[in-house]
Structures are given as structure tokens and as C-alpha cells.
Amino acid sequence: MTDSGPRVLVVDDEPAIRRFLRTSLDAHGYVVFEAINGKEALSAAAAHRPDLIILDLGLPDMDGIEVTRLLREWTQIPIIIVTVQEQERAKIAALDAGADDYVTKPFGMGELLARMRASLRRAASPAGEPxxxxxxxxxxxxxxxxxxxxxxxxxxxxxxxxxxxxxxxxxxxxxxxxxxxxxxxxxxxxxxxxxxxxxxxxxxxxxxxxxxxxxxxxxxxxxxxxxxxx
CATH class of the missing domain: 1.10.10.10 (Winged helix-like DNA-binding domain superfamily/Winged helix DNA-binding domain)
Incomplete structure (x- = not known):
């Protein structure tokens, strides 16, 4: 595969989830980077400058809400939160912190891809669309x-x-x-x-x-x- 597709940073501490996302996103032409915790996510976002971040809320060192808040101090890269079902308060807190969207586990790849495309379109649209x-x-x-x-x-x-x-x-x-x-x-x-x-x-x-x-x-x-x- 070439490395000319949209660059996606996947942040999740579960190897099975990262493997599933890498395989699926590779197949759809995305270039995938990985991080297993919040500290790695912040470093990888600065190093790789991805076009989009898929971020799990339940990370071992800090929660995804804090990671989102720290990212929003310097970048508007679209962030899609991945969270377990019924974490309504966490979804709200993540969106208030600056996340763009969320999907709940277990999720369908078709839904995630659609939300990714929508987030990337928004990021590419000129500001102040009349x-x-x-x-x-x-x-x-x-x-x-x-x-x-x-x-x-x-x-x-x-x-x-x-x-x-x-x-x-x-x-x-x-x-x-x-x-x-x-x-x-x-x-x-x-x-x-x-x-x-x-x-x-x-x-x-x-x-x-x-x-x-x-x-x-x-x-x-x-x-x-x-x-x-x-």
C-alpha cells in the first residue's frame, strides 16, 4: 500500500482493537499509527500530525477526556471517541472537552468509516462556508x-x-x-x-x-x- 491516504492515529490499550482497526483501515487506504496510552498519544500526535485521531476513553495512564483537552490546547485535528456502551456522562464530557464525535463499543466498521469521512470532510471545508x-x-x-x-x-x-x-x-x-x-x-x-x-x-x-x-x-x-x- 502507499502512504498517500489520510493519516489516522489509533489510541487504544487493547491489542485486539488496535489490530482490528489497523487491518480494516489499511484495507480502506488509511495510513495508521498506534498509541497504547495517553502519553504516547500526545507524542504521536505531535510527531505524525495525523489527519484524524480515534481515541479510547479508558486508557491506563490518563482518561481520553484529559487527552482530548490537552490536544485541543494546540490542534484542531478531528477526534473520534471510542467508548463502551452506556457511558453517557463520559461522552458528554469528551464532546465538551473538544472531541468531534463518538462511537460506542462494540461498533460496526461501516459506521466508524462514515463518521471518519464526515469528520475529514468538515476539517477540509473552508471556514465560514456561506x-x-x-x-x-x-x-x-x-x-x-x-x-x-x-x-x-x-x-x-x-x-x-x-x-x-x-x-x-x-x-x-x-x-x-x-x-x-x-x-x-x-x-x-x-x-x-x-x-x-x-x-x-x-x-x-x-x-x-x-x-x-x-x-x-x-x-x-x-x-x-x-x-x-x-
């Missing part, structure tokens, strides 16, 4: 214009700010806390009812069926994600 499109939804940030097909959608200032924040991080999971902080400001991080009400109103204006959203997806117990390929 127009976002997904399915029938178009958001023109420069003109503050939101349309579904040919129909213009009228949003309140708060609903627009909420959508604009989701667009700025399209495809990425945003926690309730992140959305509240960015849309309402510091001090509102616990006001989840504000977010819930405005999200419901936004969905009723955007979605063909608000009960089964196709654009603004719920990550149960964690937050929301704006779908990029509806």
Missing part, C-alpha cells in the same frame, strides 16, 4: 435566508442562532451544554428547557415530520447533530 445544503434544506448564512425547497422559512432570532450554530458544526454532535452556551451565553448551561422548547419549534418549521426528524437528529442524553446528507 451556504449549507442538506436534502431540501438550504441555509444561506450571508443572507440569513433559510429555505426548504423553494419555500422560505421564517425563524425567530433564537431559532436562527440555534440553526446557525448547528450549521457551523454540521455533522458533529453538539452537547446540550455547548448549544446553550453558544446560543444563550455563559450561565445558561443548565437551562435545558430553553433548548428543548426552541429545538421543538425549529423542527416543526424545518422537518417534514417533526416527530421523525431528518435534519436535526437527537443523540439521546447527549445533544443534537445536524445531518449533512439528508
Amino acid at each position: 451556504v449549507f445544503s442538506s436534502g431540501q434544506l438550504t441555509v444561506d448564512l450571508g443572507r440569513r435566508l433559510v429555505t426548504i425547497g423553494e419555500r422560505e422559512v421564517q425563524l425567530t432570532p433564537t431559532e436562527y442562532d440555534l440553526l446557525r450554530t448547528l450549521v457551523a458544526h454540521a455533522g458533529k454532535v453538539l452537547t446540550h451544554r455547548q448549544l446553550l452556551r453558544q446560543v444563550w451565553g455563559v450561565g445558561y448551561e443548565s437551562e435545558t428547557h430553553l433548548l428543548r422548547v426552541n429545538m421543538s419549534n425549529l423542527r416543526h418549521k424545518l422537518e417534514p415530520d417533526a416527530a421523525r426528524p431528518s435534519y436535526v437528529l437527537t443523540e439521546p442524553g447527549v445533544g443534537y447533530r445536524l445531518r449533512t446528507n439528508a
Whole structure:
């Protein structure tokens, strides 16, 4: 194989997981580096400058949340967290620390590859993309214009700010806390009812069926994600 594909750093202390990921990612053209703990991960990220990091939360020397926080002090390399099922608080803490996405063990390789592609696309996109499109939804940030097909959608200032924040991080999971902080400001991080009400109103204006959203997806117990390929 050549070494011209995207460079991925796999951080996991389980040899079987690292072997599985290396074999699978090699087969899809990725260049894989490995680290077995947090200290190695930080050194490898600086040495190899990967395009993406797959990071286990349960490392022997420090947890993945701390590794994420330390990485975010100097790099915006996309980070996908790998965690065991039911670690909801850990997922939220990792995303708040700066992780881009997460998958739960056991995970399907197809899902992980899709999330990797989405993270790499976001990282490669020029900052300040003026127009976002997904399915029938178009958001023109420069003109503050939101349309579904040919129909213009009228949003309140708060609903627009909420959508604009989701667009700025399209495809990425945003926690309730992140959305509240960015849309309402510091001090509102616990006001989840504000977010819930405005999200419901936004969905009723955007979605063909608000009960089964196709654009603004719920990550149960964690937050929301704006779908990029509806």
C-alpha cells in the first residue's frame, strides 16, 4: 500500500482493537499509527500530525477526556471517541472537552468509516462556508435566508442562532451544554428547557415530520447533530 491516504492515529490499550482497526483501515487506504496510552498519544500526535485521531476513553495512564483537552490546547485535528456502551456522562464530557464525535463499543466498521469521512470532510471545508445544503434544506448564512425547497422559512432570532450554530458544526454532535452556551451565553448551561422548547419549534418549521426528524437528529442524553446528507 502507499502512504498517500489520510493519516489516522489509533489510541487504544487493547491489542485486539488496535489490530482490528489497523487491518480494516489499511484495507480502506488509511495510513495508521498506534498509541497504547495517553502519553504516547500526545507524542504521536505531535510527531505524525495525523489527519484524524480515534481515541479510547479508558486508557491506563490518563482518561481520553484529559487527552482530548490537552490536544485541543494546540490542534484542531478531528477526534473520534471510542467508548463502551452506556457511558453517557463520559461522552458528554469528551464532546465538551473538544472531541468531534463518538462511537460506542462494540461498533460496526461501516459506521466508524462514515463518521471518519464526515469528520475529514468538515476539517477540509473552508471556514465560514456561506451556504449549507442538506436534502431540501438550504441555509444561506450571508443572507440569513433559510429555505426548504423553494419555500422560505421564517425563524425567530433564537431559532436562527440555534440553526446557525448547528450549521457551523454540521455533522458533529453538539452537547446540550455547548448549544446553550453558544446560543444563550455563559450561565445558561443548565437551562435545558430553553433548548428543548426552541429545538421543538425549529423542527416543526424545518422537518417534514417533526416527530421523525431528518435534519436535526437527537443523540439521546447527549445533544443534537445536524445531518449533512439528508
